[in-house]
Amino acid sequence: MADYRKQGDVAVLHANNPPVNALSYHVRQGLYDGIEAAEKDPSVKCIVICGKGKTFPVGADIREFASGSAKKFPNLIEVCDKIEACTKPVVAAIHGFALGGGLEISLGCHYRIGGTSCKVGFPEVNIGVLPGAGGTQRLPRVIGLKPSLDIITSGCHVGAKEALKLGILDKIVQGDVVTEGIKFAKSVQNQPLHGRRVSTMAVPDVSQANALCNSAMAEVKRKSSGLLAPVACVKSLRVAAQTPYKDGIKIESALMLQLMTSGQAKALQYAFFAERLASKWQVPGGASHATVTPRPVKSCAVVGGGYMGSGIVMCILNAGLPCILVEANQKFLDRGIKMIQGLYAGSVKLGKMSEQDAKKTLSLLKPTLRYEDLKDVDVVIEAVFEDMKLKQEVFGKLDKVCKKDALLCSNTSTLNIDKIASATRRPDRVMGMHFFAPAYYMKLLENIRGAETSPQTVATVTQLSVKIGKVPVLVGNCHGFVGNRMMAPYTTEAQRLLEEGAYPHQVDQVIEEFGIPIGPLKVGDLTGLDVSWKITREVSRMLGLDHTKREDVEPFGLYFPVRNALYEKGRLGRKTGAGFYKYEKAGSKVAIPDPLVMDIIDHHCREEGIDRRRIPPQEIYERCLYSLINEGFKTLEEGIAARPEDVDIIWLLGYGWPRYTGGPMHFASQIGLRRLYGRIEYYHNKYPDRDHWTPSRLLKTLSQQEHPVPLAQWGQFASTTSRL
Numbered sequence: 001m002a003d004y005r006k007q008g009d010v011a012v013l014h015a016n017n018p019p020v021n022a023l024s025y026h027v028r029q030g031l032y033d034g035i036e037a038a039e040k041d042p043s044v045k046c047i048v049i050c051g052k053g054k055t056f057p058v059g060a061d062i063r064e065f066a067s068g069s070a071k072k073f074p075n076l077i078e079v080c081d082k083i084e085a086c087t088k089p090v091v092a093a094i095h096g097f098a099l100g101g102g103l104e105i106s107l108g109c110h111y112r113i114g115g116t117s118c119k120v121g122f123p124e125v126n127i128g129v130l131p132g133a134g135g136t137q138r139l140p141r142v143i144g145l146k147p148s149l150d151i152i153t154s155g156c157h158v159g160a161k162e163a164l165k166l167g168i169l170d171k172i173v174q175g176d177v178v179t180e181g182i183k184f185a186k187s188v189q190n191q192p193l194h195g196r197r198v199s200t201m202a203v204p205d206v207s208q209a210n211a212l213c214n215s216a217m218a219e220v221k222r223k224s225s226g227l228l229a230p231v232a233c234v235k236s237l238r239v240a241a242q243t244p245y246k247d248g249i250k251i252e253s254a255l256m257l258q259l260m261t262s263g264q265a266k267a268l269q270y271a272f273f274a275e276r277l278a279s280k281w282q283v284p285g286g287a288s289h290a291t292v293t294p295r296p297v298k299s300c301a302v303v304g305g306g307y308m309g310s311g312i313v314m315c316i317l318n319a320g321l322p323c324i325l326v327e328a329n330q331k332f333l334d335r336g337i338k339m340i341q342g343l344y345a346g347s348v349k350l351g352k353m354s355e356q357d358a359k360k361t362l363s364l365l366k367p368t369l370r371y372e373d374l375k376d377v378d379v380v381i382e383a384v385f386e387d388m389k390l391k392q393e394v395f396g397k398l399d400k401v402c403k404k405d406a407l408l409c410s411n412t413s414t415l416n417i418d419k420i421a422s423a424t425r426r427p428d429r430v431m432g433m434h435f436f437a438p439a440y441y442m443k444l445l446e447n448i449r450g451a452e453t454s455p456q457t458v459a460t461v462t463q464l465s466v467k468i469g470k471v472p473v474l475v476g477n478c479h480g481f482v483g484n485r486m487m488a489p490y491t492t493e494a495q496r497l498l499e500e501g502a503y504p505h506q507v508d509q510v511i512e513e514f515g516i517p518i519g520p521l522k523v524g525d526l527t528g529l530d531v532s533w534k535i536t537r538e539v540s541r542m543l544g545l546d547h548t549k550r551e552d553v554e555p556f557g558l559y560f561p562v563r564n565a566l567y568e569k570g571r572l573g574r575k576t577g578a579g580f581y582k583y584e585k586a587g588s589k590v591a592i593p594d595p596l597v598m599d600i601i602d603h604h605c606r607e608e609g610i611d612r613r614r615i616p617p618q619e620i621y622e623r624c625l626y627s628l629i630n631e632g633f634k635t636l637e638e639g640i641a642a643r644p645e646d647v648d649i650i651w652l653l654g655y656g657w658p659r660y661t662g663g664p665m666h667f668a669s670q671i672g673l674r675r676l677y678g679r680i681e682y683y684h685n686k687y688p689d690r691d692h693w694t695p696s697r698l699l700k701t702l703s704q705q706e707h708p709v710p711l712a713q714w715g716q717f718a719s720t721t722s723r724l
């Protein structure tokens with residue numbers, strides 16, 4: 001709703017819809033009625049629109065796009081037009097954020113003032129729509145086409161100073177923005193409104209419209225191939241330059257309606273809420289984010305200053321927390337410090353940070369070679385080599401020197417967290433924190449709860465994760481957890497396809513066309529074929545298998561003859577300039593299909609008596625993606641992942657899954673579970689020896705329901721108890 005009050009001859013309209021004043025139906029109605037009431041009241045001379053609580057409205061209520069309420073009278077277009085048509089001056093007083101529909105409301109106002117820390121922007125492209133309440137028509141009339149194209153197609157937030165410079169704000173004010181808004185409104189109450197109604201203005205840089213829009217269109221197509229919304233934004237902005245407002249708004253609405261009903265918008269809006277759901281955890285027994293109070297974390301330590309460890313240190317420092325870095329010897333410690341210093345120097349050079357801030361941040365780092373120095377820290381994150389014996393040794397040492405209530409976390413991507421915890425006398429205060437590389441950049445944190453991890457440990461680690469800028473997803477303990485476990489069948493199928501008739505570039509092309517930025521075999525080259533070879537050897541050992549014997553490893557999906565042949569020839573990937581592909585030189589990024597690799601593959605097939613066949617792209621697509629999705633359902637049925645949304649966030653933020661499909665589980669719901677199950681069963685019959693094609697029981701049950709079960713209810717069909 002919107003609260004209406006009068007202060008002298010000023011009507012003040014507060015949008016009131018906590019926590020972010022999203023412009024849902026009742027808020028729109030309140031604003032519309034408020035303007036009407038103020039217009040009718042002869043004692044009112046001017047009007048201020050503002051937001052209650054922490055922000056100005058941050059946009060339309062995204063949930064109303066799916067429910068259809070966004071179109072209900074008065075829709076946002078009607079509210080903005082009502083404000084603009086008012087015969088008394090209307091001032092937007094912005095604090096916090098004025099985003100999307102919030103900014104559109106402001107552009108409907110005759111004046112806009114903002115607090116020093118306010119931010120404005122049109123983030124609609126991120127949720128698959130456009131600023132469809134006149135945003136694409138009004139913004140260019142205020143600030144010109146060029147900056148409008150930049151702001152609307154990027155979805156970026158614009159700070160107060162920049163907004164003033166561009167002309168979005170008329171004034172920046174100190175102190176309480178509503179009080180200042182009232183003062184400002186009084187100062188303009190006798191000014192004529194002619195010239196202040198944005199829809200009547202002309203776009204200033206109209207003569208360059210075609211050139212600007214053509215170049216913006218080329219840019220959005222290059223940057224976000226396959227995304228509908230940025231393309232529609234450019235189209236709508238072009239219209240603004242060429243058409244009067246009354247016609248432009250109709251075209252904007254038509255484009256908006258197309259986008260609103262597109263699968264992309266649905267998927268992107270699903271991802272928006274899934275990301276916010278991720279940190280809302282619950283564990284068996286009922287303890288949850290809502291019931292458990294985290295312990296305060298005032299200091300941290302990281303063990304291991306390699307690539308991952310250094311990145312983790314930076315996340316902690318960036319959050320303003322002191323961090324001790326421990327290494328095994330001076331050489332490694334110096335290398336870690338140098339890496340961290342270098343990355344901060346890079347940020348300064350790129351203008352992302354001031355030299356002073358970098359210095360201040362770095363002053364929070366305390367390097368040491370002595371474990372004893374960790375005695376007072378609240379949380380330690382171990383980031384040593386992925387080796388159980390080594391990790392247990394480190395945890396044993398940490399357990400001895402750290403204070404009793406310190407939390408000990410392991411940055412492991414696959415290892416058993418209970419086994420690591422068993423090296424301590426505090427398994428309740430041990431947890432996995434699986435960072436993704438580069439740790440200072442990637443937003444995902446897969447947090448692994450061991451069998452004995454206490455709810456308070458989960459609460460504290462979750463809170464710390466958010467504080468260091470991550471999106472934490474709580475998962476259960478199993479080999480590879482959720483992300484890497486799902487990765488296994490995907491990469492296995494990619495490699496098995498090579499033995500049956502495909503070449504690396506053909507597999508990667510299908511996956512890249514789907515929208516994953518880099519195909520599985522190029523990822524193999526990036527990670528290093530020696531690394532994956534060693535992982536296969538270690539996993540085989542753990543399972544008591546001889547990794548050199550095909551009959552041993554094949555039933556476990558650990559037989560990779562092409563990879564092995566390349567490894568034996570010293571083709572270790574990008575770093576040696578040759579792997580599944582060739583590269584111009586060692587370390588180069590451009591993968592070139594290599595006839596030598598094709599010969600190696602053909603030779604292998606001849607030796608094994610395999611008749612190679614042409615593999616259609618659809619088969620590549622299904623075998624890589626459906627096997628991965630099937631594994632995702634298994635993590636749900638086993639309670640390793642708590643919700644399909646969590647699986648999706650892991651893949652969206654950790655593995656480059658295209659956001660406009662919503663993630664593997666949302667994508668599955670779009671394929672249709674009956675159809676998906678049928679295809680998985682087909683491949684199971686075709687490859688009965690491959691365990692990853694055994695259909696998930698959960699998927700089977702869901703696919704057999706008479707009506708499609710909404711994704712949010714899938715959990716009710718998972719029979720096993722949660723292993724979180």
Ligand SMILES: CCCCCCCCCCCCC/C=C/C(=O)SCCNC(=O)CCNC(=O)[C@H](O)C(C)(C)COP(=O)(O)OP(=O)(O)OC[C@H]1O[C@@H](n2cnc3c(N)ncnc32)[C@H](O)[C@@H]1OP(=O)(O)O
Nearest residue numbers: 022058059060061062070071075100101123132133253276
């Ligand atoms: C012929 C005529 C036909 C006409 C047909 C058309 C008619 C209809 C026209 C309609 C046109 C509409 C045009 C406008 C479109 C929009 O405005 S789209 C929305 C644009 N805005 C956004 O995308 C902002 C999204 N929010 C954020 O970026 C962040 O929330 C924030 C504002 C930066 C704040 O961040 P933070 O403090 O970190 O809080 P969060 O955790 O992100 O959010 C807190 C809770 O609020 C929920 N939430 C946030 N934004 C929205 C929203 N816009 N709608 C609904 N809910 C929102 C968020 O989910 C959190 O909820 P909880 O997790 O439950 O706490």
